[in-house]
Amino acid sequence: xxxxxxxxxxxxxxxxxxxxxxxEPHNHDFEELLIGINGELEHFIDFNTTKIQAPFVSFxxxxxxxxxxxRIYKGKCDIWGIRFKSEFxxxxxxxxxSLYHDQANIKFKEGYCFQRLVTxxxxxxxxxQQETTDLSIIRQLLSVLFTMIEAxxxxxxxxNEPLHKTQHISFGNFLTILEExxxxxxxxxxxxxxxxxxxxxxxxxxxxxxxxSVSEIIETRKxxxxxxxxxxxxxTISVIAYELGYNENSxxxxxxxxxxxxxxxxxxxxxxxxxxx
Numbered sequence: 001x002x003x004x005x006x007x008x009x010x011x012x013x014x015x016x017x018x019x020x021x022x023x024e025p026h027n028h029d030f031e032e033l034l035i036g037i038n039g040e041l042e043h044f045i046d047f048n049t050t051k052i053q054a055p056f057v058s059f060x061x062x063x064x065x066x067x068x069x070x071r072i073y074k075g076k077c078d079i080w081g082i083r084f085k086s087e088f089x090x091x092x093x094x095x096x097x098s099l100y101h102d103q104a105n106i107k108f109k110e111g112y113c114f115q116r117l118v119t120x121x122x123x124x125x126x127x128x129q130q131e132t133t134d135l136s137i138i139r140q141l142l143s144v145l146f147t148m149i150e151a152x153x154x155x156x157x158x159x160n161e162p163l164h165k166t167q168h169i170s171f172g173n174f175l176t177i178l179e180e181x182x183x184x185x186x187x188x189x190x191x192x193x194x195x196x197x198x199x200x201x202x203x204x205x206x207x208x209x210x211x212x213s214v215s216e217i218i219e220t221r222k223x224x225x226x227x228x229x230x231x232x233x234x235x236t237i238s239v240i241a242y243e244l245g246y247n248e249n250s251x252x253x254x255x256x257x258x259x260x261x262x263x264x265x266x267x268x269x270x271x272x273x274x275x276x277x
Contacts, residue, residue, distance in 0.1 A: 004231075004271075005138055006083045007125050014100055015039060015070040015077040025128070030083045031096070033145075034068070035042060039077030042069040044105045048251045051062055054079075055108040057149055059096060060084055064211070066104075071210040080121040084142065086220075088135075088229035092143055106153055120145045162222045173210050174202065182221040185245035188214045223259055226252075232267040 010018070017220055025044055032042065036054035043050050043058060045066040052058070060066050072081050108114045124141050127133055177194050191214060192199040199214070206214050222244045229240045241252035257263045262270065 002086045002265055004085050004135065005128075005142070007121065007128060008081045008083075009125075010039075010070050010079040010081060012039075012072050012075075012077045015072055015229075017035075019069050019071055022069050025065050027063050027065050029062060029126055030085055031062050032060040033082040033084075034060075035080040035082070037078040037080070037118055039079055040071040040073035041105070042071060043067075047140075052105045052107055053109055055114045057106045057108060058104055061096070061105065061210070080118070080125075082121070082124070082142070085227075086224045087231065088141060089091055089143055089146075090224045090228040092146055096146065097266075106149070106156065108144070108152065113148075117145060118149055120148070137266060167205050167208065170197070170202075171205050173197070174206070174214075178203065178218065178221055182218060182225070183245050185247065191218075214243060217257065219259070222246075223256060226256060226264065227260075227267065227271075230264055231271050240264070 034057070035109075036052070036056040038054050040053045041058060042050060043052065045060065045067065046066065049082060058068070060068070069076055105148070108117075120141050124138050124145075127137050127141075171197055174191055177191055181190070188199045188202065192202045195202060203214050206212055206217055210217060212220070224242055226244055229235055229243070230237075235243075237253065238249045241249045244252070246252035253264055256267070260267055
């Protein structure tokens with residue numbers, strides 16, 4: 001996906017097309033949120049296939065192998081799809097990994113609370129249809145959408161039945177500590193010590209849940225913020241590198257190009273052109 005943000009709607013006709021020619025399990029370089037108003041979703045993720053009927057919310061983390069097949073249920077299908085790059089809401093994205101890594105699909109109750117999510121989707125879509133789209137408005141609406149989903153998710157959790165096993169709690173704690181320290185020049189051992197575990201155990205947890213090593217996750221968080229700063233500020237590349245804990249500008253640029261396929265300056269120029277268009 002070339003855009004920072006894309007919102008679309010799947011109706012009965014589109015669902016029929018997708019279900020007749022389903023993709024093989026795959027991954028992609030963007031985050032995806034689905035808000036199901038009507039219909040059913042067949043979702044293969046974390047090596048399991050589940051079916052969920054609307055109303056529902058489903059979140060797919062960037063890079064996670066999955067397959068989604070929307071289906072008509074009781075003659076209807078109406079699903080909002082939202083795709084966005086990690087750098088679009090960098091301060092929120094890693095929180096989402098923590099919240100959804102072992103619960104990709106959430107069944108909602110019909111009513112006012114769910115309808116508010118639909119209204120936010122409609123508002124974001126309406127903004128994309130304006131002659132000049134204001135991405136800052138969409139960014140705020142998307143953050144509010146996730147905040148509302150999380151508030152409802154907490155209400156739906158069984159009070160006496162913990163959803164997260166010890167491993168998942170540790171992973172969530174790691175992401176919390178990462179959010180507070182990713183700009184510092186610290187490595188795996190720092191995070192392992194904070195969590196009172198060995199580096200090996202922390203790596204095993206991260207591999208099991210996000211299929212990345214601790215170092216890869218730290219690097220990913222840094223690069224998400226780097227992209228955000230390149231898009232939203234006029235800071236020089238050397239200043240951005242320094243703020244993110246890189247001692248050498250050249251090393252930062254090499255890591256950025258290796259991960260993104262573009263140098264920081266090429267990425268900035270490319271995104272400016274896309275945002276203008």
